[in-house]
Amino acid sequence: MSDLEAEKALAAKRAVDEIQDGMLVGLGTGSTANYVLKYLGKRVAAGLRITAVPTSRMTEALARELAVPLVAFGGLSSVDLTIDGADEIDQNLQAIKGGGGALLREKVIAAASARVIAVVDSSKVVRRLGRFPLPVEVFPFAAEFVGARLADLGVPVSLRLQNDDPLLTDHGNHILDVAFGVITDPQQTALAIAAIPGVAAHSLFLSEIDTIIVGRDGAVDVRHADRS
Structure with missing residues (x-):
């Protein structure tokens, strides 16, 4: 296991320790979330009583x-705790997610959660967001229109492909990856993208994350968002 994979596993194990009997738990998507599932499965096998979405x-x-x-999730309106990864996260617990293509459902479940924990390895912590291309989920009929409006922001936009065809999300939508390089104002960027008709979801998570658990050098660093 590489150092970064070991950091993911260590952070995931620490996050799963936060889950208590009776909770409804949101389960993220991606390589780090897979470690969360592995440890959660062991706790369930040992007698932990939870349900998950x-x-x-x-x-x-x-x-x-x-x-x-x-x-x-269709019959639910709230979730006790969601644990998910992030593609990038800054010191203010603002993040880019959606590299795994599940950003719409990730965003809805995060918004419904009383608490969200982001679990990452040390390489995912950045000073400023934008190095990782920002995924934007769009309705297929509007993909060209949305792509053109995103390009008007002065950044490269590419349609995510799978076997030379547009990748389809679980909801049948397309994903446009926007290569900002640096996002100087995440709040304004989120507002600008959300205002484009045809956008189903963008992957800027600016206020949803309450706690970050970072695996680093054989230990974990736990920090909580300052909501004051």
Whole structure:
């Protein structure tokens, strides 16, 4: 296991320790979230009584393999705790997510959660967001229009492909990846993208994350958002 993979695993294990009996838990998507599922599966097998809601079909499949009890989000309005990864996160706990293509459901479940924990390795902590291309989920019929409006922001925009065809999200949408390089004003950028008709979701998580757990050099660093 590489150093970064070990950091992911260590941070994920620490995050799973936050889960208590009776909780409804949101399960993130991606490589770090897979470690969360692994440790959660072990705790469930040892007697932890929880239910969980997945943010993607991929996460749902792995959770079922690990015998983690699942419920559909469609009948829910709130979640006790969500644990997910991040593609980038800054010191203010503002993040870019969605590299795994599940940003719409990740955003909805995060918004419904009483608490959100982001679990990352040390390489994901940045001074300023934007090095990782910002995913934007769009309705297919509006992809060209949205792409042109995003390009008007002065940044490269690319349609995410899979086997030379547009990648389809779990909701049948397309993803545009926007290469900002540096996002100087995340709040204004989020507002500008959200205002474009045809956007289903953008992957700037600016106020949803309450706690960050970073794996670093064989230890974990836990920090909480300052809401004052």
